[in-house]
Amino acid sequence: MDQNSPGQVFDLAIGGMTCASCVSRVEKTLRRVPGVELAAVNLATESAHLQTGPATRLEDLIAAVDRAGFSASPRAQARRPTGPREALELLVTVLLAAPLFAAMVLPVPGWTQLLLATLIQFWLGARFYIAGFKALRAFEGNMDLLVALGTSAAYGLSFWDFCTQGPLYFESSAAIITFIRLGKFLEGRAKRDAAKAVTALNQLRPALAHLAGQGDIPPAALRPGDIIDLRPGERVPADGIIIEGTGSLDESPITGESLPIPRAPGATVLAGTLNLDAVLRVRVTSGAGESFLDRMARLIEAAQGSKARVQNLADRVAAVFVPVVVVIALLTGLAWALHGGSPALAVINAVSVLVIACPCALGLATPAAILAGTGAAARHGILVRNADAIEAAAKANLVIFDKTGTLTTGQPRLTGLTLFSDQPEAAVRAIAAALAANDTHPLSAPLRQPGAAPAEALRILPGKGVEGSVSGAAYLLGSAAYLTESGFAPPESAGTGSVSYLAERVAKLLAAFAVPDVNTEGGPHLPAVDKCGEQPTGGITFDEE
Numbered sequence: 404m405d406q407n408s409p410g411q412v413f414d415l416a417i418g419g420m421t422c423a424s425c426v427s428r429v430e431k432t433l434r435r436v437p438g439v440e441l442a443a444v445n446l447a448t449e450s451a452h453l454q455t456g457p458a459t460r461l462e463d464l465i466a467a468v469d470r471a472g473f474s475a476s477p478r479a480q481a482r483r484p485t486g487p488r489e490a491l492e493l494l495v496t497v498l499l500a501a502p503l504f505a506a507m508v509l510p511v512p513g514w515t516q517l518l519l520a521t522l523i524q525f526w527l528g529a530r531f532y533i534a535g536f537k538a539l540r541a542f543e544g545n546m547d548l549l550v551a552l553g554t555s556a557a558y559g560l561s562f563w564d565f566c567t568q569g570p571l572y573f574e575s576s577a578a579i580i581t582f583i584r585l586g587k588f589l590e591g592r593a594k595r596d597a598a599k600a601v602t603a604l605n606q607l608r609p610a611l612a613h614l615a616g617q618g619d620i621p622p623a624a625l626r627p628g629d630i631i632d633l634r635p636g637e638r639v640p641a642d643g644i645i646i647e648g649t650g651s652l653d654e655s656p657i658t659g660e661s662l663p664i665p666r667a668p669g670a671t672v673l674a675g676t677l678n679l680d681a682v683l684r685v686r687v688t689s690g691a692g693e694s695f696l697d698r699m700a701r702l703i704e705a706a707q708g709s710k711a712r713v714q715n716l717a718d719r720v721a722a723v724f725v726p727v728v729v730v731i732a733l734l735t736g737l738a739w740a741l742h743g744g745s746p747a748l749a750v751i752n753a754v755s756v757l758v759i760a761c762p763c764a765l766g767l768a769t770p771a772a773i774l775a776g777t778g779a780a781a782r783h784g785i786l787v788r789n790a791d792a793i794e795a796a797a798k799a800n801l802v803i804f805d806k807t808g809t810l811t812t813g814q815p816r817l818t819g820l821t822l823f824s825d826q827p828e829a830a831v832r833a834i835a836a837a838l839a840a841n842d843t844h845p846l847s848a849p850l851r852q853p854g855a856a857p858a859e860a861l862r863i864l865p866g867k868g869v870e871g872s873v874s875g876a877a878y879l880l881g882s883a884a885y886l887t888e889s890g891f892a893p894p895e896s897a898g899t900g901s902v903s904y905l906a907e908r909v910a911k912l913l914a915a916f917a918v919p920d921v922n923t924e925g926g927p928h929l930p931a932v933d934k935c936g937e938q939p940t941g942g943i944t945f946d947e948e
Contacts, residue, residue: 410440413453413464418474420446421534421547424725425473428543432471436463450478472537493588496527500581503574513565520573524558528580538725549725552732553757554579560750569747579758604700607656607675612640615684622674623691633683636843639676642694643685645669650681650865651844657696662815663845665866679843681865703777703787724760732756817849819917823894831914835905837873838880844869846903849918850880870908877908886912 417429426444433442433451438459444451453464461477468475499519502511525532531554534547557576564571611619615630622640625631630646633639639652651663654676663679666672672685674694689695736753740746777787787793820828833855839847840857847869858871858878867888868881879885883893886904891912893904903916 410457411455411459413451413455413459413461414478415451415453415464415468415475416478417444417449417451417468418476419534419537420444420449420473424538424543424546425534428471428538428541429468429473432467433464436467439464451475471541489588489591492527493584496523496581496584499523499527500574500577503577506571507574513571516571516573517562517565520558520561520577523577523580524554527584528554531580531583543725546725549728549757549760550579550583552729553754556750556754556757560747560754564747572751575754575758604656604675604696604703607638607696609638609640625687625691627688627690629687631685631687633672633678633685635678635680635682637678639672639674639678639685641674641687642689642696643672643687645672645683646686647684648681648865650683651679653677653679653845657699667866679845679865680863728757728760732760815846815849815918817916817918821915821917823912823914826913831905834873834878834913835880835903835916838869838871838878838905842869846918847880850903850916868903878905878913879908880905 420426420429426446429444429451430442433439433444433453436455436459438456439453440456441454442451443453451468455464465475499522503516503519505511506516528550531547531550535551538548554576557572557579561572561576563569608622610621612622612625613632613634614620614625615632625641631640631643633648635650645666645668647668649665649667651665652672654660654664654673656677657673657675666683671688672678672683674689674696732753735756736749739749739752744752776793780787820831822828822831824831832850832852835850836852836855837858838861839850840855841861842863844863858869858873861869861871863869864881864885867885868879870877870879870881872878879889880903883902883904886893886906889906889908891904891906893902894912894915903918905913905916907913
């Protein structure tokens with residue numbers, strides 16, 4: 404709940420929704436609560452986002468949803484349904500339905516079919532009766548009502564035929580329930596997979612924050628103005644400003660920049676980034692839930708819960724879909740009966756209409772696609788602001804890329820070596836490997852060699868490089884700025900970009916290693932996206948030069 408605006412914002416977890424008709428009913432119910440200005444309910448995320456006046460109470464919203472036949476709770480307290488129970492129920496359904504499917508080609512006793520179909524219909528299919536009854540109580544229809552009507556009609560007809568020694572259709576009702584439960588299971592798995600995008604962001608936050616002079620506390624307890632200490636190898640618990648120390652931070656999970664960023668006093672650090680090589684003291688600037696990392700997570704959730712224009716159309720159609728289907732089914736059965744068809748044939752054709760109409764892909768396909776799309780994009784570092792952006796992407800005719808970490812692997816590699824001395828390449832590589840062996844900087848990774856003994860008296864200089872002793876001689880390995888600071892002049896022939904220089908402390912420059920962030924497998928991607936459908940596309944890349 405956001406108290407920073409004149410009104411309030413509530414995010415609720417809604418339980419019991421199964422189709423777009425349920426979404427419409429929950430939205431109508433919430434909008435009737437006094438003070439509610441906006442109510443947006445999403446089936447895929449099973450959530451409701453509300454904007455209300457200052458006098459609206461959470462208890463009133465939850466009570467209204469309960470009266471409509473659904474459950475509601477604050478989203479922060481809600482637990483997503485786990486998959487094992489859904490998988491077990493699906494497995495039991497398939498095992499019970501298998502003999503009924505076999506009865507179409509093999510002899511299966513009628514009483515066996517009746518027993519198996521009864522278990523499937525009234526035990527494993529009970530959820531459809533419960534949800535359908537709630538819809539009827541609210542004088543509305545939903546997809547569960549269609550399932551309950553269709554399967555009950557097929558089961559009832561088969562039961563009558565069982566009693567009168569007629570043909571049995573138990574496999575029809577069992578097949579409907581089995582395949583719909585399979586769809587529900589796949590839908591639930593897609594929801595859990597999409598939720599992992601937000602979970603992965605939340606896992607970037609450390610379990611504890613080191614409050615200067617006061618011990619460790621949970622990051623949620625930090626307040627703006629608190630002073631915290633960051634040690635090498637730890638993640639930043641909250642947004643802040645460095646007040647002491649200079650070092651490099653890995654910001655790739657947040658900004659996508661794969662190369663470490665040097666940070667000095669006065670620089671901003673973001674929650675979730677990794678402190679690589681220095682002890683830093685930071686003044687916290689964001690409270691609990693207000694860091695850049697938290698805003699990213701909320702942005703993903705908002706995008707997954709937003710509605711595209713086509714989904715709003717689908718919701719309006721679904722609101723009248725169920726009663727229309729029921730009327731068509733009744734008219735179908737009546738027409739067959741009036742034109743000389745047997746009662747059994749009339750019922751079969753009426754049931755066929757109900758079966759074909761459920762489940763309603765119209766109400767589920769769009770939110771499920773948005774959920775899966777935004778989740779997949781988040782896992783690849785792409786944040787989608789709302790569902791309309793996904794719909795508008797189909798009309799894009801220009802794509803602008805940030806090269807680093809997008810068109811490149813995000814992992815520096817050794818691509819070139821320039822020698823400035825008469826020492827052989829193998830010897831120079833061995834010296835560099837010794838200096839890089841215990842260095843945590845990503846640019847040192849391409850220089851390491853298996854089995855290389857680490858340098859002695861190694862000193863890691865945050866934001867600059869390393870220095871140490873190899874076979875009794877002192878060497879330094881680092882950036883051009885560090886080389887200049889140490890009295891060497893970086894030659895222009897070494898090139899620009901990501902270059903690490905190796906020099907003997909009291910002698911001369913030995914070599915320059917080119918360690919750029921290289922293109923992803925397959926080379927540059929821009930030619931590959933020269934056309935997208937029938938729309939020409941182009942790209943602009945921003946390198947560090």
